[in-house]
Amino acid sequence: ADRVRIEDARQVVAMDEAPADAMRKKKDSSMRVAINLVKDGSAGACISAGNTGALMATSRFVLKTVPGIDRPAIMAVLPTKSGRAHMLDLGANSDCSADQLFQFGIMGSVVVQGIEEIDNPRVALLNIGEEAMKGSDTIRAAAAMLAATRINYVGFIEADSIAESAADVIVCDGFSGNIALKAMEGTAHLVKHFLLEEFRSGLYGRLAGLIAWPVLRSLSRRVDPRRYNGASLVGLNGIVIKSHGGADIVAFQQAIHTAMIEVDKDVPGRIRTIMAEQGDREVLEA
Amino acid sequence: ADRVRIEDARQVVAMDEAPADAMRKKKDSSMRVAINLVKDGSAGACISAGNTGALMATSRFVLKTVPGIDRPAIMAVLPTKSGRAHMLDLGANSDCSADQLFQFGIMGSVVVQGIEEIDNPRVALLNIGEEAMKGSDTIRAAAAMLAATRINYVGFIEADSIAESAADVIVCDGFSGNIALKAMEGTAHLVKHFLLEEFRSGLYGRLAGLIAWPVLRSLSRRVDPRRYNGASLVGLNGIVIKSHGGADIVAFQQAIHTAMIEVDKDVPGRIRTIMAEQGDREVLEA
Numbered sequence: 001a002d003r004v005r006i007e008d009a010r011q012v013v014a015m016d017e018a019p020a021d022a023m024r025k026k027k028d029s030s031m032r033v034a035i036n037l038v039k040d041g042s043a044g045a046c047i048s049a050g051n052t053g054a055l056m057a058t059s060r061f062v063l064k065t066v067p068g069i070d071r072p073a074i075m076a077v078l079p080t081k082s083g084r085a086h087m088l089d090l091g092a093n094s095d096c097s098a099d100q101l102f103q104f105g106i107m108g109s110v111v112v113q114g115i116e117e118i119d120n121p122r123v124a125l126l127n128i129g130e131e132a133m134k135g136s137d138t139i140r141a142a143a144a145m146l147a148a149t150r151i152n153y154v155g156f157i158e159a160d161s162i163a164e165s166a167a168d169v170i171v172c173d174g175f176s177g178n179i180a181l182k183a184m185e186g187t188a189h190l191v192k193h194f195l196l197e198e199f200r201s202g203l204y205g206r207l208a209g210l211i212a213w214p215v216l217r218s219l220s221r222r223v224d225p226r227r228y229n230g231a232s233l234v235g236l237n238g239i240v241i242k243s244h245g246g247a248d249i250v251a252f253q254q255a256i257h258t259a260m261i262e263v264d265k266d267v268p269g270r271i272r273t274i275m276a277e278q279g280d281r282e283v284l285e286a
Numbered sequence: 287a288d289r290v291r292i293e294d295a296r297q298v299v300a301m302d303e304a305p306a307d308a309m310r311k312k313k314d315s316s317m318r319v320a321i322n323l324v325k326d327g328s329a330g331a332c333i334s335a336g337n338t339g340a341l342m343a344t345s346r347f348v349l350k351t352v353p354g355i356d357r358p359a360i361m362a363v364l365p366t367k368s369g370r371a372h373m374l375d376l377g378a379n380s381d382c383s384a385d386q387l388f389q390f391g392i393m394g395s396v397v398v399q400g401i402e403e404i405d406n407p408r409v410a411l412l413n414i415g416e417e418a419m420k421g422s423d424t425i426r427a428a429a430a431m432l433a434a435t436r437i438n439y440v441g442f443i444e445a446d447s448i449a450e451s452a453a454d455v456i457v458c459d460g461f462s463g464n465i466a467l468k469a470m471e472g473t474a475h476l477v478k479h480f481l482l483e484e485f486r487s488g489l490y491g492r493l494a495g496l497i498a499w500p501v502l503r504s505l506s507r508r509v510d511p512r513r514y515n516g517a518s519l520v521g522l523n524g525i526v527i528k529s530h531g532g533a534d535i536v537a538f539q540q541a542i543h544t545a546m547i548e549v550d551k552d553v554p555g556r557i558r559t560i561m562a563e564q565g566d567r568e569v570l571e572a
Contacts, residue, residue, distance in 0.1 A: 159468035182445035190449035
């Protein structure tokens with residue numbers, strides 16, 4: 001059988017196009033056609049390096065969210081000292097209610113359980129202190145809701161503890177999450193910039209750089225952002241992966257790999273199951 | 287004349303003490319005594335490595351804010367590719383109104399103008415996109431207010447552009463600011479951890495590490511957090527500097543140095559002057 005089938009699509013969603021316009025006017029864009037294929041079951045997942053807002057809006061419109069999920073979240077992987085952490089939301093929802101943060105926690109737990117094969121992923125809420133009194137009313141309400149479930153909720157986490165592997169799933173609103181992610185990217189670039197500058201200054205620096213090159217290359221590979229490419233739009237009735245717009249072959253391969261794992265582990269099915277259980281519990285408790 | 291005078295103080299503010307308790311019950315703590323000395327003019331500045339919340343609450347109570355400033359902000363220095371950037375608020379105010387963000391922008395501009403001797407510091411608002419439509423209503427209202435002043439407001443900035451030296455002053459609410467700062471610290475530690483791991487693994491890595499040592503030490507000095515110790519509590523009628531709790535001699539010296547510069551440049555006076563001008567303009571416009 002053919003491993004690749006090409007579908008026709010005549011329109012292009014511009015990177016700066018308003019999501020609502022893309023949704024209404026670009027019904028023959030590759031983005032929309034790909035999401036339609038996920039919807040009708042002929043594709044297992046959609047991977048796009050296009051306009052994030054348009055991808056989110058179109059996915060929500062075509063695939064709809066899983067019952068019990070108000071809005072999908074963007075979830076990505078980050079390197080930590082002893083492995084990886086998953087963080088959501090990274091920008092789809094600037095402002096989040098306690099209910100939404102709670103839903104992100106539940107989704108994060110079940111998705112990471114599936115794709116990382118961890119029994120009880122540690123779920124934490126991103127906050128500006130670890131004490132229970134810290135943060136907004138919203139975040140404290142979400143904490144109380146998560147603590148009342150059977151997921152492994154470990155409390156508040158500060159942004160510097162993410163790299164310390166203090167949690168497997170970090171839950172936050174899209175504004176904070178996006179800022180944390182970008183701050184991390186910026187700092188990694190800055191340190192790399194300083195490192196290269198040092199190894200390029202003076203004869204000794206250059207010689208040391210030559211000798212240290214294989215070691216530096218190995219470090220560079222470990223923090224290579226391409227290895228972490230492919231953010232999941234979780235909470236939809238279907239798998240949609242957002243690749244970085246500037247992705248090269250290595251990075252795009254990683255995004256495809258993420259999609260394959262999510263298909264294999266039936267991520268949307270897992271979310272549907274836990275949300276249905278959650279709903280039953282609420283009905284019983286009410 | 288004696289360069290050092292020791293003042294008696296019989297109480298200690300615990301690191302986990304509630305700010306309100308510290309303020310009411312610890313009137314003979316070194317923190318309170320030092321702030322009182324700033325108030326009565328016998329000290330030019332107070333430097334504390336103690337409880338941040340208590341320091342903020344006590345400073346506000348004793349020194350009061352400059353007319354036109356609702357609440358003080360915590361401002362600190364960050365390394366960037368081509369120099370330094372100043373960021374506020376870093377945690378004093380979780381939730382900020384547009385007015386407060388506006389006040390932070392005005393204060394940041396005038397303080398950085400003084401201490402960095404830059405004519406028109408570039409002031410930016412931290413956001414999750416650079417387009418004018420991005421972010422909350424609050425942040426967009428603050429942007430409109432800053433754009434209408436004579437300060438050099440350059441628009442929204444994403445967290446990864448801070449390290450790129452895209453602005454001299456970065457304005458944000460205390461929640462986002464604290465998360466950005468901690469995310470940066472965590473990433474710097476993570477990269478350092480990976481770097482040391484690489485230079486400690488295998489014979490080649492160890493040898494390369496030995497040769498690269500002077501270069502790595504020079505890098506380490508450049509990103510040494512001790513060189514950035516000493517956050518200013520700006521907006522008060524007096525100079526109060528918060529040092530990191532775990533500061534050693536080098537770090538504390540840096541905090542003292544920051545205090546000396548602020549005394550030399552009369553930071554509170556500069557803020558009073560620009561806020562008075564701002565007030566006059568509002569009266570004229572009204």
